Amino acid sequence: MKKLVFIAFLILALAGGAAGYFFLTDNVRPVIALSPDNDVAAPKREFTLTLGDAGSGLKNVKVTVSQGDKQITLADQSYATPVKEAVEKFSLEPAGLKDGPFTLSITATDRSIANFGAGNTVRIEKQLTLDTIPPRIEVTSLAHNVRQGGVGAVSFNLSEDCESAGVLVGDELYPAYKLENGKYFGFYVFPYDMDPKTFVPKVKAVDKAGNAAIMSFRYQAIPRKFRDDKLNISDNFLESKMPQYYNTITDTRDNLQIYLRVNNDIRRQNAVFLHELALKTAPAMLWDRKAFLRLPNAAPRAGFGDHRTYFYQGKEIDQQTHMGVDLASLEGAPVPAANSGKVAFTGFLGIYGETVIIDHGLGLQTLYAHLRQIDVKEGQDIKKGEILGRTGVSGLAAGDHLHFGVLVFGHETSPIEWWDQHWIDDNILNKL
Template sequence: MKRLVFSVFLILALAGGAAGYLLLTDRVKPEIALAPDSEVAAPKREFTLTVRDAGSGIKNARIVVSQGDKQITLLDQAFTNPVREAVEKFTLEPAGLRDGPFTLTVTATDRSIANFGAGNTASLSRQLALDTTPPRVEVTSLAHNVRQGGVGAVSFATSEPVETAGVTVGEDFFPAYKLDNGKYFGLYVFPYNMDPKNFAPKVKVTDKAGNSGVGSFRYQAIARKFREDKINISDAFLESKMPQYYDIITDTRDNLQIYLKVNNDVRRQNSVFLKELSQNSAPTMLWDKKAFLRLPNAAPRAGFGDHRTYFYQNKEIDQQTHMGVDLASLEGASVPAANTGKVVFAGFLGIYGETVIIDHGLGLQTLYSHLRQIDVKVGQDIKKGEILGKTGVTGLAVGDHLHFGVLVGGHEASPIEWWDQHWIDDNILSKL
């Protein structure tokens, strides 16, 4: 007994007082979290293991899978230095399991000297089933004719319930939504800057185990040419427009440098925001299946896909692409909602200035920007034709007008198609 007491005091002295006391008195087991929380798994499904210990820190973590008489260690990680939180990613592929039930066990031990120096150990055990069969996809829609810069639609069925479903175009994934009839419906964009030879949309679904199935469908890619435009940036424009960005760009007061940062960095940030906003699109159709409204009595000023080259004092300073349609009417003209939906954004949005975005469901949204006045609020249900605000010159607008955009999965597409009932009937509603 005297030897044990002496050892304890020796440990405290060597560990440096408070730290040694923590090692001795820490009796709280580490926390273990494993994601995803699923009852089935595929060999390539990536798991994320998180172990935490706010006291003495993690000493080691171990992952073992067992199936029948077979036991495989997937991870045996020792931490030399105290670690309060450790995150490890792994798959079941190295285990070489067969389809059917198996057990996954995680253990984590902290660095305390509790339990006679062994530390506190926590364990987590899950009973899962290995599933290596990918879901099958049956495309049920016909006549997929898609114009460059425009939107396509596809409907399909799957052989089993799936976790995610959608359409891949290049590296982009456009979510599909399950309809009341059990089928899936997805909108997707033929990017304006994609070579038609590289346009190859495919349906991709992933089941609850993590197996992916791919379905091909026949389509017709219709190439387009887009207009070239030159825009001169004047000192008067910079002096009048850049102050609205002073609280965003804070490292310079050179108006030309602010403009270039807005036209590039802020533009990219806006693009990311639009994609994030689309993730909460309603899973049902909110619009009335009729052609979308256009700003009344308005003349077009710029088109979708216009490639713009910007000049300052006769020197080229930038290039960008215009991703909407500019419509000019009377100054301060009332802006109607193009179709029924719900307001998901109302406020200042970078290059767009004062902006309203309406969600029409199934990944489809419309954007109204450069407004001088906004008359709606986020969360408000909107009827087709209801006034959203008034046209203006906020953002990077040159002259009073409405910048009208159509978004699918947060990707901007040509709005013109949505003003055409014949196109909607043939290319969207027929897929439903």
């Protein structure tokens, strides 16, 4: 019996040893991914090295550059314990390279005892060119007059094709697009809540190597004052409107608390969604260059930029800003597309309720909210004046109306400008 136990133990030990041997001598080599993976580079551009080894784990990684008879180590990282994944960052700045070709070498080794204990090694070499010269920017458009809460446009030439280009306002870059005539064109926003003194738009371009150039241009910032408004939130309003959000907010049935979370948390979520949707904009102008249509025979109920203070039972409970224009005509009025484009979104969207968003290209979109009926589908091409739905009271609407918004890269801006052909001619089309 003891002999059988010993044999069984020996078999298990041998099996374990064999498994350990095969683990330590795995044939899986490390995987290396480099970003950005361009053929040109600038000294200060940061590279990200993503490493992985599904077998015995990473042991070390080394990054070197060579130019002529000069070789410099930029990174040499050893891992004390097996690592399945790792991310390392480096730049070329410490190497002191000159403009021109150089070689980038990356070597990664795992902890296997293969190759007489040296491990599996993978090495990649890339031939790159160092470029320290930023692109040259030539602003070609004139008379950039921008109202607070409104939109501006600029056109410019670049000395080379770039990785990114656009208008920098504060910390946000509004992308520009290269047109068929070779010029770049871009919309930008004068945010409603930005101090006119700090509104300083500039053209920014980053070439494929990572060199950045910034160019000022002449502009006129036109300040604007926005209306203050007071709204009373009634129990009848809460009881009729909050059930729409019971499937979204499930941890309470206190209608006032639900309302506050919708008016704040969901409002912020909607803003993020609008910014993300704008990234899918068409890289060409889809509208007909004529003034945008307004809901026919409609009276304005609320304006863009209205600062609202909300009260419940005589007590202030919240403050928000109304982004868009509310228009009311007949109950269930047909809503025409303000201009031609492609339907980018249809469905229920938080504070807006049943909503349609049309993409007009180059970051320009229009939003139609609080609908009772939607008659178009996502991805559908739509013509100016085509009926997309009917007005309603969905979302946070207190009465039947259309919330109409004009968005530039997800930022709601004053729609009134886009109803004015003279403004479009002077501020948009002249830049083309």
